[in-house]
Amino acid sequence: MINLSNLQKDKVSTAQVIADIGVLILVLINLTLIIFNFLFSAELVQNFLKTYLISFYDFYNVYIFKNFALIDLVFVGIFVTDIFVRWMIAIYLNTYHRWFFYPFVHWYDVLGCIPSFRSFRVLRLFAILYKLHLMEVINLSNTYIYKTLGKYFSIFVEEVSDRVVINVLNEVQGEVMKGSPIVEKIVEDVVRPRSNLLTTWLTKRVQVVAAKNYPTYKYELKRYVETLINEAVEKNAEIKTIGKVPIMGEFISQNLERAIADIVFNVVNQLVEDATTVEENRILKEVTEILVEALLIDSKSQEQFGMITKGMINEALELVKKQVAIKQWQLKELEEKEFGFSPPAQESIEEIEEEWEAEKTGIKPNKNPKRK
Incomplete structure (x- = not known):
């Protein structure tokens, strides 16, 4: 679909497109002459033209074939002039960040002016089509060539970027496993500045986990406390002495055992419920802060934490590499x-x-x- 109305929106771009089309016609003529001149040099083609098109053969041989270098030089002169004019216009309009960017951006035009690289002149066709596509004069999105080129370009970019990312991750893994200071930097520059956030998060998680799981194991905890108290009472000499008192001794010792078990369980139960129901539990938060600080300060804990961190980073990078490797x-x-x-x-x-x-x-x- 062609929408010529969009050409009227930008007069400068329209003039450039018209100039591009004019140069493109010259490029097509030049490339046609190059191809035909190459074929004309073959003896088989010359014999055919001598037999069936003698007048054309004489004209082409005398005026074009023998003067082809000069004719091609005229085309080159036109193309070089076109490049310099466009370059000056780009400088005047401040099209690029630096004045010398134009020949690098339009490298195919520059190379096309060199006789050995004449084939690059055909790239002007694709440049003009792409410019018209950006100006929405034509729509190439649904064409087979555009989709095919886009598909394989995406494949190429993905394959190259995946290789680069995987190589970088391999280097990072090597640095981590060699004992690079990266782990210590993570602790000092990442973990320590966020120790308050880590403490708050751990406190919240302990509260959530306790609130979710404690009701399920509450009665098991009670039986466990009763078992411990029972074993402790059996080993306690004073309780045994009370149990030997005639008539009331055994009754008193049994009730004392149950009372101790109830007191201990109620204390533990109240501690857990307070930790799970109070929104900002100060004691639990202080305990968590002490644990985090001990982990970051104690040398032995830091070494163990470093080993754990290395393993976590290595495994995390392996997962990232596997994800990147997916095509x-x-x-x-x-x-x-x-x-x-x-x-x-x-x-x-x-x-x-x-x-x-x-x-x-x-x-x-x-x-x-x-x-x-």
Whole structure:
């Protein structure tokens, strides 16, 4: 689809496109002459022209073939002039960040002026088409060539970037496992400045876990406390002495044992309930702060923490490498084969899921007109 009305929006770009088309016509003429001149040098082609097109052969041989270097030089002169004019215009309009950027951006035009690199002149065609595409004069998005080039360019970029990322991660893993100070830097520069946040988070997690699991194990804890008290009482000489008192001794010792068990359990139970029900438990938070500080200060704990951190970083990097190694372009191809379309699809995955859900529930999904 061609939309010439967009050319009127930018007169400078329109003039450049018209100039590009004029140069493109010269490029096509020049390339045609180059190809035909190459074929004309073959004896078979010359014999054919001498036999069937003698007048054309004489004209081409005398005026073009023998003077081809001069004719091509005229084309080169036009192309060089075109480059310098465009360069001056780019400097005047401040198109690029530096005045000398133009020949690097339009390297194919510069190389095309060199006789040995004449084939680069055809790249001007693609440059003009891409410029028209950006100006929305033409739409190349749905063309087969554009999709194919975009697909393989994406594959190329993904493969190269994946290799680079994996190599970088391998280097990081090597530095970590060699005992690089990176682990110590993580502790000092990352963990320690966030120790307050870590303490608050750990306190909250302990409260949440205790509140969730304590009711389930409450009666088991009570039986465990009673068992411990029973064993302690049996080993206590004073309780045994009370039990030997005639008539009331055994009764008193048994009630004393139950009272001790109830007191200990009630104290433990109250501590756990306070830790789980109080929104900001000061004691639990202070205990957590002491644990975190001891972990960061104590040399032995720091060494153990360093070893744990190294293992965690190494495993995390391995997971990242596995994720990076997944070839997304292959997944897209499998998706295309499975669903029968390539992104951007005529129907999105969400629409398909809505249709599947509608088949299960019998309720028709609301169609969004913007999706069409």
